Amino acid sequence: MAKASIIMFMPLLFLLPFSTLALTQDFCVANLLLSDTPSGYPCKPESLVTSSDFLYSGLAKPGPILNPFNTGLASALVTQYPAVNGLGLSATRFDIYPGGVVPLLTHPGATELLFVLSGTMVAGFVSAARNAVYMKTLHEGDLFVFPKGLLHFQYNPGNTTTTGFSAYSSSNPGLQIVAWALFKNNLPSQIINNVTFISFPEIRRLKALFGGSG
Structure with missing residues (x-):
């Protein structure tokens, strides 16, 4: 009976979040001198860790x-803030100036x-299942959530700077900006x-704007 219970329990182990080094200890301040791994950065020796x-x-x-997005970006991801390594969180600050945007990204x-x-x-995202748009005008004190992996955007509709802070459920959330993926390379x-039906003159204009070639 005990053996059968263990066999039944084993598949559940694969559901546990073993993807972080910090789960087996209090913290794992990243040693950025070493290479990143699928489990995060290796830990800085605890004897060298300080309050700072x-x-x-x-x-x-x-x-x-x-x-040309006219938006300031300050980041607190693991590469800037090694203490968040393995903790499943990070943050950024957006200062969107008049006419500025956080472009469509994921x-x-x-x-x-x-x-x-x-x-x-104004902030919004596009669902993958129905291609539906969920968008709201946000004001001071508001929260808005962008589900993992979905295309989303923000822009400033006014004449004054707007500032927002974002928290992420990963120390290294990844980033892909659609405009850069299309026009800031040699595609x-x-x-x-x-694949997009965008006209050649517009493609040339956008490649020149973002520094692409090809």
Whole structure:
């Protein structure tokens, strides 16, 4: 009977989240001198960890502006904030200037929870199952969630800067911006035209804007 119970229990072990190094210890501050792995970065020796490792001030002010999106981005992912390694969370700050956007993008590895600190922004995502659009105008104090892996966007409809903070369910959520994937590389224009129906003059304009070739 005991043997049968163990056999029945074994498949459940594969459902447990063994993907993080930090589950077997209090924390695992990333050693960024070593290579990343599917389980996260190797741990910095605990004897070298100090209180300063757990402090990060990189979201205290706007980050560099991403052109041509007119949006500042400051990140607290594992590569900037090694203390979040293996903890299943990270964060970013968005400062969207008038006319600015967070372009259509996806985070393959995480759900995103957006908090509006100041101003007004429009945020939305597109579902995979029905291709339905879920979009709202957000104001100071509002929350909006982008489910894992779904295409989403934000933009500033007003004349003043709007600031938001996002938390992610991963220390390294991943990022793919649709415009960059199409126009900031050497993907041949003929293929882009074939798969998107975008005209060649527009493809050339966007490749020039984003620095692509082909």
